[in-house]
Amino acid sequence: GVFVVISNTVRDWRELRALGIAVVVSGFAMAIAAMIQSVCGAGGIYGFYRPRLGGTPFGPFTNRNHFAAYMNLVVGLALGLLPVRRHADRRAPVPRGRREPDAPWSPQEIARIMLLLFAAAIMGASVCLSLSRGGMTSLALALAVMGSYFTFRTRAAERRNTILTLSLFVAAVVIWLGWEPVADRLGTLIQTTDPLRDTRTLATLATLRAWGAAPLAGCGFGAFRYFFPIFQPAALQIGRFLHAHNDYAQLLAEGGLL
Numbered sequence: 001g002v003f004v005v006i007s008n009t010v011r012d013w014r015e016l017r018a019l020g021i022a023v024v025v026s027g028f029a030m031a032i033a034a035m036i037q038s039v040c041g042a043g044g045i046y047g048f049y050r051p052r053l054g055g056t057p058f059g060p061f062t063n064r065n066h067f068a069a070y071m072n073l074v075v076g077l078a079l080g081l082l083p084v085r086r087h088a089d090r091r092a093p094v095p096r097g098r099r100e101p102d103a104p105w106s107p108q109e110i111a112r113i114m115l116l117l118f119a120a121a122i123m124g125a126s127v128c129l130s131l132s133r134g135g136m137t138s139l140a141l142a143l144a145v146m147g148s149y150f151t152f153r154t155r156a157a158e159r160r161n162t163i164l165t166l167s168l169f170v171a172a173v174v175i176w177l178g179w180e181p182v183a184d185r186l187g188t189l190i191q192t193t194d195p196l197r198d199t200r201t202l203a204t205l206a207t208l209r210a211w212g213a214a215p216l217a218g219c220g221f222g223a224f225r226y227f228f229p230i231f232q233p234a235a236l237q238i239g240r241f242l243h244a245h246n247d248y249a250q251l252l253a254e255g256g257l258l
Contacts, residue, residue, distance in 0.1 A: 072127060129182070199238075
């Protein structure tokens with residue numbers, strides 16, 4: 001509902017930029033609250049509410065992986081709001097072999113860059129402190145891809161430096177607040193395990209079998225908890241699954257090809 005309302009009310013780039021800034025500000029506040037909760041060692045959501053069905057709360061999210069995924073999206077939005085270097089005068093002729101002169105940053109643009117980078121760094125650090133392995137690796141991979149892309153762009157040196165500065169700032173915040181839990185959590189990625197025996201992999205395979213039962217129209221949106229027990233293998237008889245832990249497989253099983 002929120003998406004439909006916004007998509008029908010945001011009409012130009014100025015309104016879209018204002019909406020993006022609002023999302024970044026709220027994400028920054030959310031990251032600060034979650035980091036305070038983490039440093040203080042408070043359990044539950046915001047330190048006082050414990051979900052009835054358990055979970056791994058971080059900030060306002062019942063699952064820390066969901067928190068990390070949302071923060072990664074907002075970090076990308078913050079980087080997208082950074083000002084772009086302007087040319088001094090596009091109408092003036094530029095001699096062959098020389099680049100166009102760049103206009104200096106205005107004080108307002110410098111302030112916006114500093115604030116957006118600070119917000120992105122804090123949100124990136126909160127991803128690491130959430131101890132979500134997928135969130136940390138995807139953030140590192142995204143920054144690495146962006147940095148590599150801008151490295152090979154002859155006129156994107158300042159953007160490459162921006163990505164490098166952001167990465168160093170995130171690392172500095174994590175080291176300051178405590179890097180040992182983050183390192184220990186990342187160390188579990190190299191443990192030798194059979195991926196085909198992983199609970200999420202088995203759930204994904206069972207969900208795909210459910211899709212095979214109704215490949216065209218699916219088994220019905222919101223009906224996962226009701227049809228999944230039919231396809232639940234013996235290795236997953238550890239409780240009732242409310243979700244597939246794989247959004248793409250669940251969407252396919254519930255909605256089918258349509």
